[in-house]
Amino acid sequence: MKVFVVLALLVASASAGLLSSPIGAGEPIHPRNLPAVLVQREGVEGRITNGNDASEGQFPYQVGLSFTSSSGGWWCGGSLISNKWLLTAAHCTSGASGVTVYLGATVRTSPKATYSVTSSSFVQHKSYNSVRLSNDISLIQIPAVSLSAYINVIELPKISSSYSTYSGQTAIASGWGLVSDSATAVSSKLQYAKLAVITNSVCAKTYSSLVVTSNTICTATPSATSTCSGDSGGPLALDGVLIGVTSFVSSAGCESGAPAGFVRVTSYLDWIKENSGVSY
Structure with missing residues (x-):
């Protein structure tokens, strides 16, 4: 599931020094602001790569x-x-x-x-x-x-969930977009992908603790399966509960293998x- 967006890269120069990646996996960036060189220009900025087709009514939220x-x-x-x-x-x-x-x-x-x-x-x-x-x-x-x-x-999480990291659990991200980085047209069908939540400490090794805070949830992105531009703002759901809002990926691209970042809804x-x- 990929989320590439076509607008200009607005934050790279401002954040290059402040938000440098500890392991060189690229800077954290909103999917909407990925460099145009990485984006298939199709008029919409959507993407879930290597995801699955959703059935009608599967994600009514x-x-x-x-x-x-x-x-x-x-x-x-x-x-x-x-x-x-x-x-x-x-x-x-x-x-x-x-x-x-x-x-x-x-x-x-x-x-x-x-x-x-x-x-x-x-x-x-x-x-x-x-x-x-x-x-x-x-x-x-x-x-x-x-x-x-x-x-x-979709149900919001309970306040008691504020103490859960969700680490090790599998959540579902969904959205529309290209099915691969080389695709020349956006997907006409809603896509979804199952993504494993990782600890913030692991995620911060890629993006630093300045970006990955207690208000963040991160997921692993194996097999080039990740959120990307156009998925921005979309849901990360766990057992029918909204736990995350799609927020950032690596400037190296959504298929780079770097973690995907979400706003933590309980915060x-x-x-x-x-x-x-x-x-x-």
Whole structure:
């Protein structure tokens, strides 16, 4: 599962010294900001490489997000957490003037419902830092949607889960995108991949403890299976519970074998409740 995005590399120069990789596996970077040389330019920035095709209704909480801005557009993922709120990454909402939300889609271009909202419906974390990749989380409000077998919410973790590292457990990341780095067209079908959660101490050996904090979850990416651009903001789910939001990969590429990074949802349960009313 890959998440390559087509916008310019915004943070590399600012973070090169601060966030250098201890083992030379590339700098941590939001998938949306991967260098264009690594990206297949197909108009959307989506990617889950070496994943599996999802069946209709398998991930009813998955949403597709087509963002617009004065300088162009980009594609991200998100998770429906109530009938009118969804959770995504701050690096997806950052700089956008609006978004079209695709709900209940397995084939990317055939959603069960769509809504278009402006940036006034975004609640981006005020402390989001694009250099340290911290607080990379946003909420988007949409008109109330009717829930069904194809459009449904995902459960937020319980506050008691805040003490769990999830290490050694297998979670599922999902999203749309190219099926390989050499593909010339984005995937039309929703993809998913099973990824093993690793300890933050192992992940920090690649990205440093400045990036990998207690607010982070990391997964291994064996066999070139990873999140990448377009998967940005999408869900990492464990037993039907949303534990992570797709946030960063290595600037060496999503097939580099470096860990994939996610925002840890348990760290933001109070923030979610305060800004949306959705409680755990």
